[in-house]
Amino acid sequence: EALDASDQLTDILAIPEHLRDALWKVESAQIEPQDCPGGVVVAGMGGSAVGGALARAILGDTASRPLIAARGYGLPSWTTPDTMVLCSSYSGNTEETLACYEAAGALGAPRIAVTTGGQLAKQARADGVPVIPVAGGLQPRAGVAYMTVAALQVAALCGAAPRVTSEIDVAAEHLEALVMEWGPEGAEDSLAKSLARSLHGSVPVLAGAGLTVPLAYRWKTQINENAKIPAFAHELPELDHNELVGWAGASELGRFAAVFLDDADTHPRVKRRIELTEHLISGQATSTHVIASRGQTTVERVFSLVLLGDLVSLYLAVLRGVDPTPVDAIESLKAELA
Ligand code: F6R
Numbered sequence: 001e002a003l004d005a006s007d008q009l010t011d012i013l014a015i016p017e018h019l020r021d022a023l024w025k026v027e028s029a030q031i032e033p034q035d036c037p038g039g040v041v042v043a044g045m046g047g048s049a050v051g052g053a054l055a056r057a058i059l060g061d062t063a064s065r066p067l068i069a070a071r072g073y074g075l076p077s078w079t080t081p082d083t084m085v086l087c088s089s090y091s092g093n094t095e096e097t098l099a100c101y102e103a104a105g106a107l108g109a110p111r112i113a114v115t116t117g118g119q120l121a122k123q124a125r126a127d128g129v130p131v132i133p134v135a136g137g138l139q140p141r142a143g144v145a146y147m148t149v150a151a152l153q154v155a156a157l158c159g160a161a162p163r164v165t166s167e168i169d170v171a172a173e174h175l176e177a178l179v180m181e182w183g184p185e186g187a188e189d190s191l192a193k194s195l196a197r198s199l200h201g202s203v204p205v206l207a208g209a210g211l212t213v214p215l216a217y218r219w220k221t222q223i224n225e226n227a228k229i230p231a232f233a234h235e236l237p238e239l240d241h242n243e244l245v246g247w248a249g250a251s252e253l254g255r256f257a258a259v260f261l262d263d264a265d266t267h268p269r270v271k272r273r274i275e276l277t278e279h280l281i282s283g284q285a286t287s288t289h290v291i292a293s294r295g296q297t298t299v300e301r302v303f304s305l306v307l308l309g310d311l312v313s314l315y316l317a318v319l320r321g322v323d324p325t326p327v328d329a330i331e332s333l334k335a336e337l338a
Contacts, residue, residue, distance in 0.1 A: 006317075008226060008324040011142035012310040013179050015303065019172040021135060022149035023165060029132045034110055036158035038083030039066035041075055042151050043100035046221065046330075047140035048088045051147025053214035054306070055155060058148070058164065058298045060211065060265075065160035067151070073099045081108040084158045088147050090140030092118020095337070114150040139325060141225055144218070144306060164299055171300040178294065178304055182311050192308055195259075195289060196315030202257035202286040203229065205247070207277075209236040209270045211298065212261035212305065219259065219309035226324035227316035236260075236270050240277060247281040258285045262292045263301055 011018075042052025052069030059067060070076055073096050075085065085104035089097040092115040101120060104111050105127070113124040114132040124131050132154075134146040149168060156163040182192035204223055208216030213235045220233035234243050250256060258281060260274045278288045291308065293301035317324035 006314065006324050008139065008142065008317075009184065009314055011138050012307065012314060013183055015145050015307055015310070016172040016175040016179060018135065018143075018145035019149060019168050019175070019303070022146045023153075023168060025133050025135075025146065026150055026153040029112075029130050031112060031130045031132075031154075031157055033157045033159070034084070036082055036084040036110065036160065037065065038078075038080040038109075039068070040084045040086060040151070040155050040158055040160050041079055041100075041104075042067070042069045042086045042088055043075065043097055043104070044069065044088035044147070045071055045094050045096050047143065047225075048090050048094065048097070048147055050141075050144055050214065050218055050221070051088060051149075051151045052086070053217070054144070054148045054302055055151035057211045057214050058152060058302050059155065059161045060298060063155065063161040065158075067155050067160055070100065072096055075100055075103050075107070075109075079104070079107060079109060083109050084154060084160075085109050085111050086151060086154050087111060087113045087115075087120060087124075088150065089113075089115050089118065089120050090134060090138070090143050090147075092116060092120035092122075098123075112154055114147060139327070141222065144310075145303070148302075164297075167297045167299040171295065171297060171303055174295055174300055175303055175307060178307055182308060191291070192311040193315055195291070195308075196312045196319060198287045198289070199257050199259070199312070200316060200319045202255045204231040205243075205256050205258050206231065206233040207236055207239055207258065207260045207274075208233065209261075209263075209266050209274075211263045211265055211302065212293065215261050215293075215302065215305040215309065216259075218306060219261070219313070222310050222313035223316060225327050225330075226310075226313040227320055228322050229316070229320070236273055236277070237267075240273050244277060244280065247284060250284050255286055256284075258288045260288070260290045261305055262290050264293070
């Protein structure tokens with residue numbers, strides 16, 4: 001019942017639909033292609049920044065120019081007047097993103113906004129800056145498909161990467177099957193439900209590598225915001241040079257569960273590191289899991305893990321008896337700052 005009541009669930013199950021709708025939304029903005037030798041900076045925070053990082057992971061080696069998610073009040077120092085700055089804010093009222101919008105303007109860099117409205121849309125319209133619309137009525141973090149597709153399409157429009165429109169379409173179709181498998185209608189022992197049961201009561205620590213680095217971070221942030229518990233994300237191989245020691249020695253602090261996000265393209269030595277790391281911490285962690293992405297294209301593989309992580313975070317919220325939707329702590333902090 002708690003599940004039925006959650007609009008977060010509805011929005012997660014709608015990810016395939018959001019992917020398709022996002023393509024239309026970008027199309028509707030009728031943005032002229034513009035060659036940007038300086039690459040693309042996606043300026044945004046939280047749920048609106050993750051799309052830039054996921055787009056980067058999806059494009060991988062096919063990106064011929066930098067594509068970077070910038071989370072903060074300023075643009076990277078290498079931003080030039082021929083870098084596209086995509087200002088990504090679901091609400092359009094995030095002060096860090098508005099500061100980047102201004103900074104890009106001062107630099108004379110081309111800008112595009114992706115938002116539902118707010119100050120960002122208002123300012124962009126006044127400045128003649130294109131606005132990519134996003135479906136309203138979601139929590140910003142549930143708009144992940146919109147923000148990712150916008151970043152992918154803008155990268156293509158700027159000559160930074162090939163178009164992946166058809167891959168997005170095909171991925172949306174294949175993801176429908178995963179929605180059935182992992183969603184509430186799926187089996188009680190589906191991967192999503194059993195993983196949530198296994199993580200319940202422990203602090204989840206996520207590990208990504210290569211393509212799955214931003215996914216480990218997405219799982220962490222979704223677990224934070226939906227299940228309302230601490231969770232941490234790091235990446236391999238780096239974590240084998242530091243965090244491993246903390247995990248292996250954590251017995252008296254106890255209760256952490258490790259999740260390694262794996263992919264077909266994970267470096268063979270990293271695969272070996274996952275096995276060994278799992279073994280080394282098995283006495284300390286309450287459980288360890290290696291979860292592989294599903295599908296063929298990188299769009300599909302990335303979104304398979306977005307979907308799974310989002311569902312796991314939601315099931316964790318249900319197991320904890322908390323409402324996944326509100327993020328009161330974020331709202332009150334924003335209000336204090338205003
Ligand atoms: C809330 C969420 C947050 C927001 C962030 C930035 O669901 O995910 O991380 O995304 O506070 O706000 P917006 O997205 O409105 O720019």
